[in-house]
Amino acid sequence: MVSRRGLSLSEKHSELHIAETGLDVPAATLRAMYVTMLRIRRFEERVAELVYPLKEIVCPCHLYIGQEAVATGVCSALKKEDWVFSTHRSHGHYIAKGGDIKALMAELYGKETGCSRGRGGSMHLSSPEQGLAGSSAIVAGTIPLAVGAALAFSMQGRDSVSVPFFGDGAAGEGVFYESLNFASLKKLPVVFICENNLYSTHLPISACLGHIQIWEKAEAFNMPGIRVDGNNAVEVFQAARRAVDDARLGKGPTLIECMTYRWRGHVGPHDDIDKGLRSKEELDYWMQRCPVKALEQFLLTHGVLAESEKAKIIKSIDKEIEDSITFAKKSPYPDACSSLNHVFKT
């Protein structure tokens, strides 16, 4: 982790010191994070099969496998009343913020019972009651929306925090910088989360940015910037928690760059190695740094999780996922007669 303002933990959190792990993170939080990451992993792997070869899901799915620690670490530092805004790669954020899995699967199947009533598909998930305000497939598109939500929070006297998730590709968009500037100018409660998975669709980030240290852009806007290991859920959580606390206390925004990697290609279940977009060696390197395995190993080592519990957790998650598929398949498609609905709120 690199930070302009060092790594010392706030006094507030030192009270939470947990003996087993030596971390200032409660064991229950760590366990919950592990379960969330596994839910995302198992869900996405099943979706990959449903897209291909099963071809049951048609809408384009940008899978989150490999990046689970980011959504999980960040959302574990948030309250339900805090808002997050997501991207085209939105399944992980939806699950981590507490969205209903059945409604998610139904959305991928294009059903009326989906979280967006079949109007959005994979790239447009929302769960306002859980604090996921929505997700946009326009790169960097939700960054200013999150800043606006933070402006509303401050006008309304609420102590909520707003979080836009975005990829490294978003650092090529002007609106990213406009948003950093406005949030800094007004000292708004925003925590900017850049998930740097090293690729902007097919292009390596080094072919996109003149300066690839995205976290350093923060300095130009007079706000703290941090780069963390995005495959280390605990590290992400700790960084997010501190930034969220700062935002809640009125100290303004923070930019956190989480270094991670997506195992599948930009879109769909394939790995894109055959297309010459990246090497098998690179993928192997990152798969050895699996964020789920890393947290699992940490919990096992410190006795927070027992080896015997793993199978039970996975079984329960898999049942939830299979139930969601059954639910999605049984659900009706939107009535074609309703195709003009929801253009305007009436």
Place this chain on the structure above:
Amino acid sequence: MRQLSYAQAINETLHQMMERDSRVFLIGQGVTSPWYVGTTTTGLIDRFGPERVVDTPVSENGVTGVAVGAALCGMRPVLMHPRMDFMYYAMDQIANHAANWHYMFGGQLSVPLTIWGIINRGGEQAAQHSQALQAMFTHIPGLKVVMPSNPYDAKGLLVASIEDDNPVVYIDDRWLYDHVGEVPEELYSVPIGKGIIRKEGKDVTVAATSYMVYEASKAAEALEKEGVNVEVIDIRSLKPLDENLLFKSVRKTGRLVIADGGWKTCGVGAEIAARVAENDIFKKLKAPVVRVSLPDTPAPASSTLEQAYYRKAEDVVKAIRKVVGG
């Protein structure tokens, strides 16, 4: 009744709406500027402070997104763009985000946002400070578009825009700011989606928008003396469009001229003409429809070119003569 200028009507509305509803705030580039907004925001900053009168950096897309985000989160922002030309920067947030949000998530959150776009042309300002982009916004599903032509509607449509649960593009024209008319002091709203007959007539319908309603009314008056009885319809709401009012009038007169201050190709006139052509009343037309609009060129600087570029009452007169066969 009390008389106010168009600019005063907007100013009074902003004062009253911000006083009445703490969710309403004004945001945009130049909301406290002495030259961007005329007198429409006079006194707001002193009364409501910089927290609710947010003058912004020059970041059209970012600031538009901020307003959309605040609207999603329960506020009712009035987002001002001092010239429509600058709104191209903000098209992503307007068209991809504000307009789509309610539909894209199956009718959950909505965007109660007033996007106030100012047409500010003439004075040799040329191609990037003169544009009237109502047709472009009207094209996009999920946006409502209104254009008040007089002080009464400037107030009533602004109230309706702020009260609407959806994004409304409220377009005014600086050429109207000094026009004076009756404006009630109390708050009232003019319904979005309703046009109005400004002058009844039986020979020809002139459907006009915004400033062109003024020019069309002058044209109607001039032709009255020649015995041509013109009906002037103020479209007011481009989306939703009050087709019934339009069709009823055309059915009566059998002739249609459309006067709009935007470009011709794919413009407001094209849409209105097409609506009539698709309807049975097409058969009642006694002459081809004529459009009065800007030529398909950018706005010029030099005054001689400007004179030739912008449309006035005499252009509407010519168009009417053409359809009545004079």
